[in-house]
Amino acid sequence: MQEIELIATSTFGLESVVAQEVKQLGYPNTTVENGKVMFKGDKLAICRANLWLRSADxxxxxxxxxxxxxxxxxxxxxKALPWADWIPENAEFPVEGKSVKSTLFSVSDCxxxxxxxxxESLxxxxxxxxxxxNGPLFKIEVALLKDVATLTIDTTGPGLHKRGYRRLISGAPLKETMAAAMIQLARWRPDIPLHDPFCGSGTIPIEAVLIGRNIAPGMNREFVAEVWPTIPKKLWQEARRETHDLADYGRPLDxxxxxxxxxxxxxxxxxxxxxxxxxxxxxxxxxVAALKSDKSYGTLVCNPPYGERLLERKEVEKLYQTMGEVFTNLDKWSYYILTSYEQFEQFFGKKADKNRKLYNGNIKSYFYQYYGPRPPKDRS
Incomplete structure (x- = not known):
């Protein structure tokens, strides 16, 4: 089958997580750059990547x-590129663009x-x-970076965070892709408890179930490339069959x-x-002040309030102090906290074992990681 080049785009800071997911899918040769992971595959890889990637955009x-x-x-x-290999004569093919540090800086002209x-090529x-x-959509992007133009076609449609389950959301929801990445960065194992004490609309716990039961996050949604005549429908059928075959729907989780x-x-x-x-x-x-558990080991993953507005800061600082007191009582638990508040460690009362800079939407945030002892594999 024809080898093609694919790019899984990523939120800044999550490239390594996306690269690991791509490798786990069976595409080991990845190239990582800011905001994207490049890999090679075949047409089936388009289907599988859209269905399975949890943290890519x-x-x-x-x-x-x-x-x-x-x-x-x-x-x-x-004009010299093989557009007709992919785009049928009735296709809709709008062009979007971006230009960074390039001679050709006018995006509209590009x-x-x-x-x-x-x-002209078609x-x-x-x-x-x-x-x-008036046919299927092939959204083209021209991305210029330091005078190098990369021409791509979007195969996804609505972003991969649109799993389809979140009918009701809070005012500032955590994206499903970020929640999945946080769980993977926490190296959570499905055989130990996971608790989100600021669950909001439930994104982190729901994504944890999908990970714990090996349920493909794109299983119940559609993608723009599903109606492309250049990708045989049997490939999508094969890829979707794989998602059902590999899911462990009955696996017990805490x-x-x-x-x-x-x-x-x-x-x-x-x-x-x-x-x-x-x-x-x-x-x-x-x-959160009432949080406790009778489980010896576990993982806390959460996205508490940030206190972005001035009047909220004192309240948030007090909340972080409470978190520090309560979390410390779970002495064998690991906890992973995403917040944009740069003085978080000061009010939490403990320096993180590791701190990773991430972007939650457009907000520069920090993923504070506190490691508890490794739980035995034969108990929770």
Missing amino acids: RVRLKIGEFKAVTFDELFEKT QAIVKKAVV KQTYKKSWFDE IIGTDIDGDMIAIARENAEEAMVEDAVSFKRLP
Whole structure:
């Protein structure tokens, strides 16, 4: 089968997590750059990557890459790429773009030139002078970085964080992709308890169930490339069959989400039902000050309030102090906390074993990691 180049785009700071997921899918040769992981596969890899990648933003098909410092160069080199190998004559093919540190800095001009070049390329193949663009969507991106143009087509559609289960959300929800990455960075094992004491709409506990039961996060949604005539439907069928074959739907898990807001708990339960994992996760209303467990070992993963507004800071600082007091009582537990508050460790009362900078949306945040003793493998 034809080898193709794919790019799994990523939130800054999560590239290594995405690269590991790509390798676990069976594509070991990865190249990691800021915001993206590049790998090679076949057309089936497009299907599998979209269905299985938990922490990536989307999957792009790379058509070509070249240096371009003039508009003529951009036009001619784009026109020479094999667009007709992928784009049928009735396709809709809008062009979006971005330019960073490049001679060709006008994004709108670059988009117009790439669009014109693709049209001219398709004219040569299909012997047509006009394209109605009333068929399947092939969204092209021209990304210029230091005068190197990368031309890709989006295979995903709505971002990979759109799992389909979160019908009801809170005002500032944690993306599903970030939640999945946090759980993987915590190196949580499905045989030990996991607790989110600020669960909000339930994203972290639900993603933990999907990971613990090896349920593909894209299993219950559709992707833009599913209707591409250039990818045989049997490949999508094969990839979806694999997701069902590999899922361990009955695996028992000990996952709890708590929150002080009862309305949020109701939303979390509804989201768990949408994800069809309500049997594997327990939600209940509980302030963090009342947190306790009779389990010797466990993992806390949470995204507490940040105190972005000035009037909230004193309240958040007090909350972090309470967290420090309560979490310390769980002396054999590991805990992983995402917050943008730079003085978190000061109020929490303990320096993290490891601190990782991440971006939660556009907010620069820190993932504070506190390691408890490794639990025995034969007990929780």
